Amino acid sequence: MSDKKTRILQATEKLLAMYGFHGISMQMVAKEAGVAAGTIYRYFEDKDDLLHQLHDHIxxxxxxxxxxxxxxxxxxxxxxxxxxxxxxxxxxxxxxxxxxxxxxxxxxxxxxxxxxxxxxxxxxxxxxxxxxxxxxxxxxxxxxxxxxxxxxxxxxxxxxxxxxxxxxxxxxxxxxxxxxxxxxxxxx
Amino acid sequence: MSDKKTRILQATEKLLAMYGFHGISMQMVAKEAGVAAGTIYRYFEDKDDLLHQLHDHIxxxxxxxxxxxxxxxxxxxxxxxxxxxxxxxxxxxxxxxxxxxxxxxxxxxxxxxxxxxxxxxxxxxxxxxxxxxxxxxxxxxxxxxxxxxxxxxxxxxxxxxxxxxxxxxxxxxxxxxxxxxxxxxxxx
Amino acid sequence: MSDKKTRILQATEKLLAMYGFHGISMQMVAKEAGVAAGTIYRYFEDKDDLLHQLHDHIxxxxxxxxxxxxxxxxxxxxxxxxxxxxxxxxxxxxxxxxxxxxxxxxxxxxxxxxxxxxxxxxxxxxxxxxxxxxxxxxxxxxxxxxxxxxxxxxxxxxxxxxxxxxxxxxxxxxxxxxxxxxxxxxxx
Amino acid sequence: MSDKKTRILQATEKLLAMYGFHGISMQMVAKEAGVAAGTIYRYFEDKDDLLHQLHDHIxxxxxxxxxxxxxxxxxxxxxxxxxxxxxxxxxxxxxxxxxxxxxxxxxxxxxxxxxxxxxxxxxxxxxxxxxxxxxxxxxxxxxxxxxxxxxxxxxxxxxxxxxxxxxxxxxxxxxxxxxxxxxxxxxx
DNA sequence: CATGAATGAGTGTTCATTCAT
DNA sequence: GATGAATGAACACTCATTCAT
The missing domain is CATH 1.10.357.10 (Tetracycline Repressor, domain 2)
Structure with missing residues (x-):
């Protein structure tokens, strides 16, 4: 799996644990993962897809x-x-x-x-x-x-x-x- | 408990059940409860407080x-x-x-x-x-x-x-x- | 017609004339009209509606x-x-x-x-x-x-x-x- | 004129006719023309230049x-x-x-x-x-x-x-x- | 030459909150 | 007390453009 994709998933997991479901935005994920906001959308269709994939991943x-x-x-x-x-x-x-x-x-x-x-x-x-x-x-x-x-x-x-x-x-x-x-x- | 406060709590519970956490806004709660948006803030400090109080209520x-x-x-x-x-x-x-x-x-x-x-x-x-x-x-x-x-x-x-x-x-x-x-x- | 609505329509017309169709954003309209971005959405459903209403207005x-x-x-x-x-x-x-x-x-x-x-x-x-x-x-x-x-x-x-x-x-x-x-x- | 440049111009014209001015992006043009997004910039300075040249072309x-x-x-x-x-x-x-x-x-x-x-x-x-x-x-x-x-x-x-x-x-x-x-x- | 992943400023839109009435 | 118009920061998402390969 692409390095960036993994980093995005890990960042999402971390932030979700820290701030809960309602406290995270795509920009936060991007920052935490060390990528640009737009980059997330190369690997995930939208926020929902990111969360779905995180679910399966975990x-x-x-x-x-x-x-x-x-x-x-x-x-x-x-x-x-x-x-x-x-x-x-x-x-x-x-x-x-x-x-x-x-x-x-x-x-x-x-x-x-x-x-x-x-x-x-x-x-x-x-x-x-x-x-x-x-x-x-x-x-x-x-x-x-x-x-x-x-x-x-x-x-x-x-x-x-x-x-x-x-x-x-x-x-x-x-x-x-x-x-x-x-x-x-x-x-x- | 004030009539309005109860109505706001009930409206929140109903909407939360219908639309989930993401799907409700203060304006929706106000409308469902039949009060003005600003009125909610007489009874609850902010959205967080409303949700906390709803937690205790339930x-x-x-x-x-x-x-x-x-x-x-x-x-x-x-x-x-x-x-x-x-x-x-x-x-x-x-x-x-x-x-x-x-x-x-x-x-x-x-x-x-x-x-x-x-x-x-x-x-x-x-x-x-x-x-x-x-x-x-x-x-x-x-x-x-x-x-x-x-x-x-x-x-x-x-x-x-x-x-x-x-x-x-x-x-x-x-x-x-x-x-x-x-x-x-x-x-x- | 509400003062704000008129100002928004006039601002849109002016900006459209200055920058053309592709050069204007809702934030620009808001600034030119002297209202907040969100205010536009009290009077117009979305950007399309704003433009449609401007058409009829003109x-x-x-x-x-x-x-x-x-x-x-x-x-x-x-x-x-x-x-x-x-x-x-x-x-x-x-x-x-x-x-x-x-x-x-x-x-x-x-x-x-x-x-x-x-x-x-x-x-x-x-x-x-x-x-x-x-x-x-x-x-x-x-x-x-x-x-x-x-x-x-x-x-x-x-x-x-x-x-x-x-x-x-x-x-x-x-x-x-x-x-x-x-x-x-x-x-x- | 370079084959690629012609294909880009034709792709732009087609997409413009299909989706209108608002509906086209450089990535779409690239895809339709069968070239990489970056390639467009070998032949056109920027999007404006592409559109200008398309104007003259037509x-x-x-x-x-x-x-x-x-x-x-x-x-x-x-x-x-x-x-x-x-x-x-x-x-x-x-x-x-x-x-x-x-x-x-x-x-x-x-x-x-x-x-x-x-x-x-x-x-x-x-x-x-x-x-x-x-x-x-x-x-x-x-x-x-x-x-x-x-x-x-x-x-x-x-x-x-x-x-x-x-x-x-x-x-x-x-x-x-x-x-x-x-x-x-x-x-x- | 050509590529396409990456960027990040910018988009239209929402919404918690305020405050003049 | 109660209202609801107004706010503007924040949101998810897009896209023109760059640059390492």
């Missing part, structure tokens, strides 16, 4: 991070714990500023089949985890989306509040939270 | 709704279930347009001690639920905030996706989700 | 000027000569800067029935002249539009070139030109 | 067309009629797109002696016609410019309105208009 980054060090051979629980911690770490390493600040969800999303398939592909390993869990009888028989909301979403939510200083989460509390999430999706 | 509405039909005499589980469903219903009854559309989180939030205390007061009954649960040994020994993220947050998250059509949640699945959230916070 | 001014001192009792030739000279004078008195500089024709024109009827009404006296001339057998049996192109258009064209200094037209030459235009439309 | 095309099939041996009236019809035909054959659409007059014109001499040379045959007519006593003793405005200008004006659909001109009306123009410049 989504694929996130998908990669989440499934890092996860292999099909690992036992279910270990896989789950790894993913949960990957999400947690992402926030705490200031690795994905937008995620940290909860601005990512607000990014304008492209609708439609295409987008859905992209997300399915990106999060294939997550779905595989849930599918195996249900097949083996360990997990509750619920849609993957619901399982995800119950077990992984809290990781992001907690991390966000932790990093924003809303409240502190100790290592012990964190490990307990992982267990709680596991409890949420497993049969009892 | 927050207190939400707090009321969540604890509706919840009394201290009900058993823990029933109280929890009622709150969970109150959150769920709020979204599905188009009762809180901003919540439904996920615009509420984007509202600029005041930071700081003051805001924290307001939220504590509003959600006192929720905290009481968790405190009792922990005291009786039924709940895990985790901070209330963490318990909330594990058990109530998924209700809002699920409802949002359900109402936005991201995916469908049947009545059975919903009840199973409530059980799962209960599993997350209870001891095993 | 058209009605021109129609008034052309038929000044023309009464139905005057003999045909005197009426014709008066109109011809009214056009001529308009240019030479710097009375209608846009006409002088031939920028008027370039103004974006509204199309359609409505516009046509407006023009018919404005130039009713001109049409009446041609109709009477044809009825009495003095004029050639041609459409009023054609008679107009043959006899009055040259007045504007000549005046434009005279005032722009393309060439000089003496008083005698001007009177001869009026006779020539009369020859063009009368029977021989 | 002017010389027009001059050629007007005097087509006109020879010194033809009687005055036949020469006049031929020129009048040449102008008429140019518009109706979609031969000179800019003329047809009235965009030609808007082209920025160079002022001054030099420009005047160019036009004199281009329209030498037209001047010759008027000079002979005056010498033989057939034409009125008026400057060639005035005679031209009285007799040839109406052809262009009529053709423009005809082609733009402002009103329809039948073949009979057109012939009558030629006679009327002849009447305008001849002695009676």
């Amino acid at each position: 989504l694929s980054h996130v998908a990669n991070k989440i499934t890092q060090d996860v292999s099909d051979e690992m036992p279910l629980k270990k896989r789950f714990r790894t993913m949960w911690l990957n999400i947690w770490k992402m926030a705490n390493q200031e690795d994905a500023p937008l995620i940290n600040r909860g601005q990512f969800e607000n990014l304008p999303r492209r609708q439609g089949q295409e987008q859905y398939q992209l997300e399915q592909k990106l999060f294939a390993k997550v779905n595989q985890l849930f599918d195996e869990g249900k097949a083996s009888g360990q997990f509750k028989q619920l849609d993957n989306e619901i399982l995800s909301v119950l077990s992984l979403e809290p990781s992001a939510c907690l991390a966000r509040k932790h990093v924003n200083g809303v409240f502190n989460v100790s290592d012990d509390a964190r490990d307990a939270a992982i267990e709680a999430c596991w409890d949420a999706i497993t049969q009892h | 927050l207190s509405h939400v707090a009321n709704k969540i604890t509706q039909d919840v009394s201290d005499e009900m058993p823990l589980k029933k109280r929890f279930r009622t709150m969970w469903l109150n959150i769920w219903k709020m979204a599905n009854q188009e009762d809180a347009p901003l919540i439904n559309r996920g615009q509420f989180e984007n509202l600029p939030r005041r930071q700081g001690q003051e805001q924290y205390q307001l939220e504590q007061k509003l959600f006192a009954k929720v905290n009481q639920l968790f405190d009792e649960g922990k005291a009786s040994g039924q709940f895990k020994q985790l901070d209330n905030e963490i318990l909330s993220v594990l058990s109530l947050e998924p209700s809002a998250c699920l409802a949002r996706k359900h109402v936005n059509g991201v995916f469908n949640v049947s009545d059975d699945a919903r009840d199973a989700a409530i059980e799962a959230c209960w599993d997350a916070i209870t001891q095993h | 058209l009605s001014h021109v129609a008034n000027k052309i038929t000044q001192d023309v009464s139905d009792e005057m003999p045909l030739k005197k009426r014709f000569r008066t109109m011809w000279l009214n056009i001529w004078k308009m240019a030479n008195q710097e009375d209608a800067p846009l006409i002088n500089r031939g920028q008027f024709e370039n103004l974006p024109r509204r199309q359609g029935q409505e516009q046509y009827q407006l023009e018919q009404k404005l130039f009713a006296k001109v049409n009446q002249l041609f109709d009477e001339g044809k009825a009495s057998g003095q004029f050639k049996q041609l459409d009023n539009e054609i008679l107009s192109v043959l006899s009055l258009e040259p007045s504007a064209c000549l005046a434009r070139k005279h005032v722009n200094g393309v060439f000089n037209v003496s008083d005698d030459a001007r009177d001869a030109a009026i006779e020539a235009c009369w020859d063009a439309i009368t029977q021989h | 002017l010389s095309h027009v001059a050629n067309k007007i005097t087509q099939d006109v020879s010194d041996e033809m009687p005055l009236k036949k020469r006049f009629r031929t020129m009048w019809l040449n102008i008429w035909k140019m518009a109706n054959q979609e031969d000179a797109p800019l003329i047809n659409r009235g965009q030609f007059e808007n082209l920025p014109r160079r002022q001054g002696q030099e420009q005047y001499q160019l036009e004199q040379k281009l329209f030498a045959k037209v001047n010759q016609l008027f000079d002979e007519g005056k010498a033989s006593g057939q034409f009125k003793q008026l400057d060639n410019e005035i005679l031209s405005v009285l007799s040839l200008e109406p052809s262009a004006c009529l053709a423009r309105k005809h082609v733009n659909g402002v009103f329809n001109v039948s073949d009979d009306a057109r012939d009558a208009a030629i006679e009327a123009c002849w009447d305008a410049i001849t002695q009676h």
